[in-house]
Amino acid sequence: MSRYVARRLLLIIPILLFVIFIVFIVLNITPGDPAAIILGREATPAARAQLSHELGLDKPVLLRYVLYVRDAFRLDFGKSYRSGQPVFKEILAKFPTTLQLALLSSLLAALIGIPLGILSAVRQYSFLDVSLTVSALFLASIPSFWLGIMLILVFSLGLKLLPSSGIGTLKHFIMPVLTLALPSAAYLSRMTRTMMLETMRMDYIRTARAKGATNARIIWRHALQNALMPVITIIGMTFAGLLGGAMITEIVFGLPGIGNTIVMAIKTKDYPIVMASTLFLATLFMLIMLAVDLIYAFIDPRIKAQFK
Amino acid sequence: MSSITGMFRRRTVVVNRSHSQWSEVWQRLKRNKTAMFGLVVLVVIFTSAVFADVIADYDSRVLAQNAKERLQLPSLQHPFGTDQFGRDLFARIVHGARYSLAFGVICTLIAIGGGAVLGSASAFFGGRVDDIIMRAMDAFMCIPGLLLALALVSTLGAGLTNMMIAISISSIPPFTRIVRAAVLTVVQQDYIEAARASGVGTARAILLHVMPNAIGTVIVNAMMNVAGLILAAAGLSFIGMGIQPPAPEWGAMLSEATTYMRRFPHIVISPGLAILITALCFNLLGDGLAEALDPRLRE
Numbered sequence: 001m002s003r004y005v006a007r008r009l010l011l012i013i014p015i016l017l018f019v020i021f022i023v024f025i026v027l028n029i030t031p032g033d034p035a036a037i038i039l040g041r042e043a044t045p046a047a048r049a050q051l052s053h054e055l056g057l058d059k060p061v062l063l064r065y066v067l068y069v070r071d072a073f074r075l076d077f078g079k080s081y082r083s084g085q086p087v088f089k090e091i092l093a094k095f096p097t098t099l100q101l102a103l104l105s106s107l108l109a110a111l112i113g114i115p116l117g118i119l120s121a122v123r124q125y126s127f128l129d130v131s132l133t134v135s136a137l138f139l140a141s142i143p144s145f146w147l148g149i150m151l152i153l154v155f156s157l158g159l160k161l162l163p164s165s166g167i168g169t170l171k172h173f174i175m176p177v178l179t180l181a182l183p184s185a186a187y188l189s190r191m192t193r194t195m196m197l198e199t200m201r202m203d204y205i206r207t208a209r210a211k212g213a214t215n216a217r218i219i220w221r222h223a224l225q226n227a228l229m230p231v232i233t234i235i236g237m238t239f240a241g242l243l244g245g246a247m248i249t250e251i252v253f254g255l256p257g258i259g260n261t262i263v264m265a266i267k268t269k270d271y272p273i274v275m276a277s278t279l280f281l282a283t284l285f286m287l288i289m290l291a292v293d294l295i296y297a298f299i300d301p302r303i304k305a306q307f308k
Numbered sequence: 309m310s311s312i313t314g315m316f317r318r319r320t321v322v323v324n325r326s327h328s329q330w331s332e333v334w335q336r337l338k339r340n341k342t343a344m345f346g347l348v349v350l351v352v353i354f355t356s357a358v359f360a361d362v363i364a365d366y367d368s369r370v371l372a373q374n375a376k377e378r379l380q381l382p383s384l385q386h387p388f389g390t391d392q393f394g395r396d397l398f399a400r401i402v403h404g405a406r407y408s409l410a411f412g413v414i415c416t417l418i419a420i421g422g423g424a425v426l427g428s429a430s431a432f433f434g435g436r437v438d439d440i441i442m443r444a445m446d447a448f449m450c451i452p453g454l455l456l457a458l459a460l461v462s463t464l465g466a467g468l469t470n471m472m473i474a475i476s477i478s479s480i481p482p483f484t485r486i487v488r489a490a491v492l493t494v495v496q497q498d499y500i501e502a503a504r505a506s507g508v509g510t511a512r513a514i515l516l517h518v519m520p521n522a523i524g525t526v527i528v529n530a531m532m533n534v535a536g537l538i539l540a541a542a543g544l545s546f547i548g549m550g551i552q553p554p555a556p557e558w559g560a561m562l563s564e565a566t567t568y569m570r571r572f573p574h575i576v577i578s579p580g581l582a583i584l585i586t587a588l589c590f591n592l593l594g595d596g597l598a599e600a601l602d603p604r605l606r607e
Binding site: 014015016018019022023026027028133134137138140141142143144145146149150153157241244245247248251262263266267269274278281282285286 | 342443444446447448450451452454455456458459460462463535539542543546547548549559562566569570573576580583584585587588590591592595
């Protein structure tokens with residue numbers, strides 16, 4: 001088991017190096033001249049060249065990549081072009097908002113999606129199942145920013161119940177969380193339904209039925225446990241996806257999270273922030289997926305047995 | 309060197325099989341009401357996008373501002389009302405369909421092309437090639453898709469072509485995985501080994517024998533992908549990183565309209581509904597195709 005964990009942890013390093021490489025290449029295609037961005041348009045060419053030299057921008061791309069990786073392992077991601085603050089500090093300051101948003105949304109999505117998915121599977125082709133299928137496709141097709149706008153229109157501007165932007169109280173989180181959780185809940189319920197239906201067709205379910213087990217016992221004791229294991233992976237993916245995918249929702253509701261920061265940084269060409277936040281989100285994504293796989297390995301006796 | 313009868317037999321078998329298979333799929337799809345609804349609405353949207361210039365003139369009705377008719381509610385003359393510059397929303401939405409359909413369909417086709425080449429190479433050659441391609445795809449998939457597209461747009465510059473490149477690249481990895489998985493299940497089957505044993509070259513084997521069998525999964529995922537990309541493109545334009553106003557792109561229209569939505573909600577409702585309905589129809593069709601292609605789901 002520990003060998004498995006070690007192997008998976010080590011595998012993160014080459015993927016991370018590759019992620020840095022991709023982002024490095026992407027941001028270096030035609031990034032404009034960062035020195036010009038920092039100094040403004042009126043700066044003399046000499047001053048710009050001087051600053052480029054100080055930032056190490058006159059070195060070849062590959063060398064800069066190696067240096068960046070070296071610094072990144074010491075959590076030194078350079079300074080923001082705009083504020084001059086260390087990038088890592090700025091990102092950490094924005095992280096709690098994004099984390100709260102993603103945690104609350106995936107929790108709500110799981111609480112809604114999983115029970116509905118199980119119900120749909122147990123009553124396949126019932127009215128409930130069909131209407132859930134249609135509403136799941138409906139929610140998968142709503143642009144998140146428009147869902148957000150509609151919520152603001154109804155609850156802030158119409159009923160005047162909830163604040164339309166900012167943070168501070170739990171009330172501020174209700175609409176952003178709904179915006180993110182509803183489509184995820186729909187997806188989760190579809191997946192739970194599929195897994196449950198697949199499990200219900202297994203031989204051991206037929207065996208249980210033949211033994212004379214009640215329907216409730218078959219569902220609770222035999223099917224559910226096995227069907228819910230893949231669902232754990234999907235919850236993990238949802239959570240990881242929401243951490244990086246809440247950009248537009250954060251903008252619609254004016255939440256000062258990482259997504260908002262990234263979009264601002266991209267608009268103002270503040271590349272150190274863009275680089276570091278992309279890396280930060282990609283690393284989190286990998287760690288969450290690793291955690292999911294490990295949970296899986298612990299609770300699934302079939303996988304556990306392989307490493308005994 | 310196959311004999312003439314051998315060639316003849318192989319051709320007819322392929323044609324017959326695929327013919328009956330696809331007509332069966334079509335029969336099953338026709339019985340699915342929601343999927344047919346999606347298909348019909350999509351045909352309408354496609355047709356109006358093609359004939360957008362006939363329905364409403366671009367310069368006089370989509371771009372020209374008219375201060376006298378600002379922010380009107382829907383009426384007979386303006387079915388969806390007018391926006392903050394007095395432009396007819398119906399005309400703008402009809403023209404906007406061109407952007408969304410072009411993004412969704414063309415970018416998905418590019419992504420399928422990329423995914424087909426990488427995925428089948430990965431599955432067919434295995435070993436080192438497989439390792440390198442799939443690790444690269446893993447790395448790509450760790451970066452949130454929209455963020456990758458954003459970063460690409462920011463360096464390439466906003467605009468139609470660059471946005472399409474950015475969006476296509478970010479949806480290649482999922483198709484690589486789908487094609488690889490589909491090809492892997494097919495490659496191990498006896499008829500592929502038989503084809504290879506009889507001297508069929510690798511590329512030919514992939515194209516003629518593997519692809520037709522992987523295509524069902526690809527089509528279903530393509531439909532879902534088109535829906536996803538329409539949402540992504542609208543999202544990019546909404547935050548000002550895609551198509552810029554005054555172009556009638558649905559996301560860009562929404563972005564401009566939010567300032568006025570408190571008193572004139574109709575101007576944020578129609579562009580949003582346009583995105584929702586288009587994406588929904590692709591999803592309905594994809595869902596129906598998934599069932600039609602794999603009747604076991606219906607059991």
